[in-house]
Amino acid sequence: MENIRIKILTIQTIDKAGNEDEIELMTEATLEKVDDHFVVNYDESHISNTKGNKTRLKIYENKLHMTKLGEFSSKMEFETGKIYKNIYTTPYGSFDLDFQTDTFINNLDENGKGTLFIDYKIIFGKMEENYNKLKIEIF
Secondary structure, eight states: OEEEEEEEEEEEEOSTTOOEEEEEEEEEEEEEEETTEEEEEEEOHHHHTSTTOEEEEEEOSSOEEEEEESSSBEEEEEOTTOEEEEEEEETTEEEEEEEEEEEEEEEEOTTSOEEEEEEEEEEETTTEEEEEEEEEEEO
């Protein structure tokens, strides 16, 4: 297991006019190679102001599994052309989300360092869609 730094940039389209909101996170993490994928673990407590929020990324050649545990919990899967169902749990209740990945690009090297790019949309109860871009840098 190796100590690393991770930078995550999330860009959300927030309205029909195409206005965007950017959220950037940089934190320390651990990186481990397990069989055919990399595992990155990091703590989000200092960012979310809620103790015990942790995130695990399982990065495969052609997909990403992201699991968030804590007061806000979810499991997201990203693979080009696929739709995955998810239950997002908050202190105020749970709701269904679908994640449709348009693009997943993995530019990590053999040591797990590099960049991931993901374009996806979140579908809320088959009614409303939210377009997002995710850039994850591991160094």
